[in-house]
Amino acid sequence: MNNNDTCCKGFAEQIILRHYGELDDAESARLESHIAACPSCRAYRDELARTLSAVSAYVPGPYETRRAHAGVMARLAAPAPAVRPWVRRLAPALVLAGFFAVAVGLTVYNPFAPVQKPPVDQVLMAKADWDSIEHIDVINDLDVVEAMDNIGDMDEL
Amino acid sequence: MQNDEQELITSAKKGDTEAFGVIVERYMPKALAFARHMTGNTEDSQDLAQEAFIRAYNSLGSFKGDSGFYSWFMRILYNLCIDHLRKATFIKKVFFFASARDEEKPDDDDPMARYADPHPESIPDGGLEQKELKAALNAAIIRLPARQRAVFLMKHNEGMKITEIGLALGISEGAVKSHLVRAVSALKKSLKEYGSHE
Numbered sequence: 001m002n003n004n005d006t007c008c009k010g011f012a013e014q015i016i017l018r019h020y021g022e023l024d025d026a027e028s029a030r031l032e033s034h035i036a037a038c039p040s041c042r043a044y045r046d047e048l049a050r051t052l053s054a055v056s057a058y059v060p061g062p063y064e065t066r067r068a069h070a071g072v073m074a075r076l077a078a079p080a081p082a083v084r085p086w087v088r089r090l091a092p093a094l095v096l097a098g099f100f101a102v103a104v105g106l107t108v109y110n111p112f113a114p115v116q117k118p119p120v121d122q123v124l125m126a127k128a129d130w131d132s133i134e135h136i137d138v139i140n141d142l143d144v145v146e147a148m149d150n151i152g153d154m155d156e157l
Numbered sequence: 158m159q160n161d162e163q164e165l166i167t168s169a170k171k172g173d174t175e176a177f178g179v180i181v182e183r184y185m186p187k188a189l190a191f192a193r194h195m196t197g198n199t200e201d202s203q204d205l206a207q208e209a210f211i212r213a214y215n216s217l218g219s220f221k222g223d224s225g226f227y228s229w230f231m232r233i234l235y236n237l238c239i240d241h242l243r244k245a246t247f248i249k250k251v252f253f254f255a256s257a258r259d260e261e262k263p264d265d266d267d268p269m270a271r272y273a274d275p276h277p278e279s280i281p282d283g284g285l286e287q288k289e290l291k292a293a294l295n296a297a298i299i300r301l302p303a304r305q306r307a308v309f310l311m312k313h314n315e316g317m318k319i320t321e322i323g324l325a326l327g328i329s330e331g332a333v334k335s336h337l338v339r340a341v342s343a344l345k346k347s348l349k350e351y352g353s354h355e
Binding site for chain 1: 174177178181182185186188189190193194199202203206207210211214287290291294295298312313314318319334337338341342344345348
């Protein structure tokens with residue numbers, strides 16, 4: 001493998017087009033005279049020719065070709081399908097829209113998500129607090145407050 | 158052949174499917190090869206080539222004969238291939254299966270040997286090396302951007318003129334030349350890299 005990946009500026013395109021016979025006579029003659037005097041462009045041209053000669057076209061087998069031909073002829077022989085109503089034509093888009101709607105709905109409100117239950121000790125503490133609140137005797141507690149003589153203390157503050 | 162083709166097209170326009178069948182028979186191998194090179198997949202190339210011929214038949218009324226039938230047909234096939242590649246790329250991107258470039262890799266069960274010389278025994282010296290080289294080059298063709306690949310295939314494999322390729326792809330002659338030069342340069346570079354790995 002040569003290292004001939006460069007040639008004079010502007011000549012790569014000319015060499016490639018010349019390879020495919022897409023240069024007119026005047027351009028070809030100008031290119032040839034340059035290549036005759038330029039070793040790097042000559043090497044580039046030779047390397048290019050080697051590369052492109054190794055490119056081979058895919059050749060479909062006879063069975064593959066016959067199958068494709070038969071497929072076309074069968075479809076041509078079949079009666080033309082009736083024009084589908086707009087609902088059927090839009091069916092794929094509608095299905096897709098429905099899918100996204102369900103996905104968004106499940107993201108926002110997911111009935112299948114596991115319910116977060118508080119730990120047992122927290123539940124027991126909350127129940128104890130509730131019981132104590134239920135059993136507060138308001139009248140007795142007021143008596144206690146009066147007995148504490150907090151008013152005097154408040155004045156000092 | 159050109160007059161013959163014109164007569165066949167005229168008959169096909171009148172609904173003669175047998176006449177169109179002759180055209181299909183004539184161009185099917187080229188259509189299959191082009192679609193195979195574009196998609197890298199044999200089954201897809203079958204579907205795309207068949208669909209292109211069906212669409213061509215249904216659109217024959219719009220074929221004025223300004224360009225050759227083959228250029229006109231290749232435009233249909235190229236557009237189908239591009240649509241197919243876009244859809245495949247979109248699906249892969251949506252589902253995160255693989256990068257878009259993976260789509261363009263050939264089938265695992267359809268090795269690049271399928272591209273190789275139909276008569277490999279005719280290569281007496283260095284046959285294996287030559288086959289590997291061809292496989293590397295064809296893998297490099299698959300990696301080319303779609304439009305460069307199409308231009309290269311139409312020029313190198315089909316031998317179409319620059320003007321015909323421009324008509325088929327709907328681009329200017331200058332753009333065709335630019336794509337061709339880029340494609341060939343990329344192939345040359347990939348072959349150089351292949352050589353350095355050897």
